[in-house]
Amino acid sequence: MARALITGITGQDGQHLAEFLHGKGYEIFGVVKGQNNPRAQQIREEFPFVEVLSGDLTDLPSLVSCLETAQPTEVYNLGAISFVHFSWTQAELTANTTGLGVLRMLEAIRMVGGQQNNPIRFYQASSSEMFGKVREVPQSELTPFHPRSPYGCAKVFGHDITVNYRESYGLYACSGILFNHEGPRRGLEFVTRKISNAVARIKLGVQSDISLGNLDAKRDWGYAGDYVKAMWLMLQQNEPDDYVVATGETHSIEEFLELAFAEVGIADWHPYVKQDPRFFRPAEVDLLIGDPTKAREKLGWKPEVDFPGLVRMMVRHDLAVESAKLSK
Numbered sequence: 230m231a232r233a234l235i236t237g238i239t240g241q242d243g244q245h246l247a248e249f250l251h252g253k254g255y256e257i258f259g260v261v262k263g264q265n266n267p268r269a270q271q272i273r274e275e276f277p278f279v280e281v282l283s284g285d286l287t288d289l290p291s292l293v294s295c296l297e298t299a300q301p302t303e304v305y306n307l308g309a310i311s312f313v314h315f316s317w318t319q320a321e322l323t324a325n326t327t328g329l330g331v332l333r334m335l336e337a338i339r340m341v342g343g344q345q346n347n348p349i350r351f352y353q354a355s356s357s358e359m360f361g362k363v364r365e366v367p368q369s370e371l372t373p374f375h376p377r378s379p380y381g382c383a384k385v386f387g388h389d390i391t392v393n394y395r396e397s398y399g400l401y402a403c404s405g406i407l408f409n410h411e412g413p414r415r416g417l418e419f420v421t422r423k424i425s426n427a428v429a430r431i432k433l434g435v436q437s438d439i440s441l442g443n444l445d446a447k448r449d450w451g452y453a454g455d456y457v458k459a460m461w462l463m464l465q466q467n468e469p470d471d472y473v474v475a476t477g478e479t480h481s482i483e484e485f486l487e488l489a490f491a492e493v494g495i496a497d498w499h500p501y502v503k504q505d506p507r508f509f510r511p512a513e514v515d516l517l518i519g520d521p522t523k524a525r526e527k528l529g530w531k532p533e534v535d536f537p538g539l540v541r542m543m544v545r546h547d548l549a550v551e552s553a554k555l556s557k
């Protein structure tokens with residue numbers, strides 16, 4: 230039976246991936262950090278088919294122990310300090326978790342190995358943030374990296390060490406260079422969910438406005454539910470490789486605002502949006518747009534949810550959640 234070990238199970242992608250792999254009949258183990266992490270209980274309640282294991286990407290013995298218990302056929306390394314803005318505040322923690330954490334997991338895999346004739350396959354969650362100050366548009370697997378944040382620098386290390394371990398030790402190790410992907414499970418610190426949640430609350434009269442940073446930034450935004458399928462597909466190929474996963478379209482934050490407010494019947498968003506210097510970054514990534522040709526041609530992957538569909542899904546979800554809170 231296929232067995233998957235997922236780090237970052239409490240995050241957006243971990244939850245989508247667990248749901249997807251469960252549908253494929255996998256036995257699933259999820260790594261949760263901390264001695265009393267409140268999100269562990271949420272995972273046990275919402276995903277009873279996931280066996281929760283205690284582990285931390287900054288603690289090699291705990292990763293070895295997780296692998297020994299789970300005996301996985303596939304490892305998905307989704308755990309990370311993932312909020313770019315926060316990575317300037319705790320750059321060392323970010324380097325240790327998001328960067329060195331990958332090396333620790335690769336070393337743990339080398340130590341534990343996997344079943345004979347069925348070595349562990351490894352997926353690394355690389356990021357479009359590695360392209361940073363982009364050298365070309367759109368960005369493909371061959372575009373040079375120029376990260377613009379401690380997070381981006383840590384992801385470049387994680388990416389390079391994954392490629393290096395594949396080339397040095399013959400591990401089946403893949404890096405998915407994923408562009409932004411969102412959805413109702415997105416953390417409230419990220420701009421799309423911050424907007425969808427605020428729009429719902431403004432519509433319901435419990436919030437008057439929203440403060441944002443740089444509105445000129447553009448992102449290639451897709452739906453997280455689509456992107457976890459690409460992760461799985463990468464581990465089902467004959468040979469390990471790296472793939473850009475993206476929609477190939479870019480949209481501005483202003484376009485997101487336009488569609489989100491329109492969804493609740495507000496035609497002009499300007500009176501509700503303020504700009505606050507606290508939400509600007511020391512260095513910015515202005516124009517990310519991915520070229521997913523290789524993923525389409527080799528994996529047969531394509532996104533199902535388009536940009537308006539994504540905004541609609543997020544706003545409707547938050548409207549339902551916020552309305553339910555009010556009626557309690």
Ligand code: NAP
Binds near residue numbers: 236243284326
């Ligand atoms: P997320 O929602 O922020 O989840 C991050 C996960 O990492 C959480 O489960 C968190 O656990 C866990 N984590 C943090 N520190 C850890 C540690 N020391 N040891 C073990 N686990 C730790 O992120 P996401 O959006 O699902 O993204 C998944 C992965 O893809 C991340 O590596 C992210 O950097 C990468 N990525 C994301 C995107 C995107 O657009 N979503 C795009 C490209 C790449 P707690 O809940 O306990 O904090």
Ligand code: F7E
Binds near residue numbers: 510
């Ligand atoms: O910012 C601008 C901000 O925090 C998007 C992570 O999953 O995707 C994500 O990183 C843009 C930036 O995501 C606010 O300056 C304006 O230009 O939603 P975000 P991100 O930085 O793109 C990549 C691919 C990852 O790998 C990461 O793990 O929006 N922006 N005003 C704002 N951003 C936030 N968060 N809050 C604001 O108020």
